[in-house]
Each structure stands twice: as structure tokens, then as C-alpha cells.
Amino acid sequence: MPVREERPRFAIIASGRGSNADALMRTFARGAFPADLVAVVTNVEGAGVLERAREHGVPGRVLVSKGMTREAHEEALLGLLAELGVQHLLLAGYLRILSPYFLSRFSGRILNIHPSLLPEFPGLQGAERQWKAGRSVVGATVHFVDSGVDTGPVILQGSIDVRGDEGPDGLAQRILTEVEHVIYPRAVRLFVERLRQPVESP
Ligand code: GRF
DSSP: OOOOOOOOEEEEEESSOOHHHHHHHHHHHTTOSSSEEEEEEESSTTOHHHHHHHHHTOOEEEOOOTTSOHHHHHHHHHHHHHHHTOOEEEESSOOSOOOHHHHHHTTTOEEEEESSOTTSSOSTTHHHHHHHTTOSEEEEEEEEOOSSSSOSOEEEEEEEEOOTTSHHHHHHHHIIIIIIHHHHHHHHHHHHHHHHSOOOOO
């Protein structure tokens, strides 16, 4: 009898409107990855990403972080992820820093997207700061999450040329739609393919 291959189990973690989550859910729904998206988890009551999840028929879960210590919130999050059997996390606009303890529980299994060509412009407002710095080429990065702010190993980057007249908001919007929504699904595909490679002996 053929051995049934285990499909990796993913969750998206987000705090906001969820346009990257939407791009990822579309790609999962097309069956583009031999992997399952089991939930979208948010720390913000009423976050737009919940509506996106509903549209795609992906279970949405809310674990409000406001008013909780980081430790208590992460403990609850780890409990939920264990209950759902989640093995890999896709951060998509998750506005919380993860503790070293949390990271150790998902070591090498958390991806994030950031709106700049890292290592340039880590932190908040990456797209707008690229505009203000007068760059002619800007972009976004998908990377593994480590204990720094946007410092983990890069998986994939994409770039676009800046138009002189678009302003910071227009540029941020194009980075989102022309780069982020394209490279995040591609990076997840690369990651899933890597998971399927046989482990080489030393
Ligand atoms: C994106 O710009 C992403 O790069 C950053 O947070 C933003 C989230 O936007 N980490 P959205 O919620 O995916 O639309």
C-alpha cells in the first residue's frame, strides 16, 4: 500500500486588514502547495483579516492580546496552535514581538513579510521610509523570524522601480500589491518544497 505523505500544517498570524493573508489563502485554495492552512489567528478583535478568512472558508480564531502579559498571551497562543496541530507559522502583519521562548518552540518554522529590501529599513513604516530616503528601487522581503526585529535569514526578495510622482502612500500600496502579494506565496512554496526534501546525512 502506498505510504500516505503527511501534509505540513500552517497557520497565518495577523493583526490587521489581511491583504497578505488574502494572497496566501488564495494560493492555498488553488491547491498550489502540498500543505494545509488550518487557521487564521489574530490578536485583535474585529481585525479585517477575520473577514478575509471567512471569505475563504478558513477558520478564524481570536486571542486578544490587549490587557494580557506577553507570557500569558503566548501561552494561550501556543496552546491553541498545539490544539490545531499547527507546525508552521506565516506572520502577515502581526504587530507583536515574539519572545525567545515562543521562537524556540517554532524554531526555523516562522516566516514573515516585511515591506523593504532587508537589511535596509527594518521596523515600522518600511515602505514610507524608502520613499523618504529617495531610493529608486524598493521592495519587500520574506524571511525567517529570529529574535531580532526583521533580522532573520532571507528567503526571497522582490523589487520595483519607484515612480517620481506616486508619493509614500502610492509606493507603499504598489510594494504591497506588486511585490508582497507575489513573493509571499512564492516563498511559502519554496519553504514547503524544502520541507519535502529528504534530510541529508552528515
Ligand atoms: C505589510 O506591509 C507587511 O509587509 C507588514 O505588515 C503589512 C501587513 O499588511 N509586515 P496586510 O495586513 O497584509 O495588508
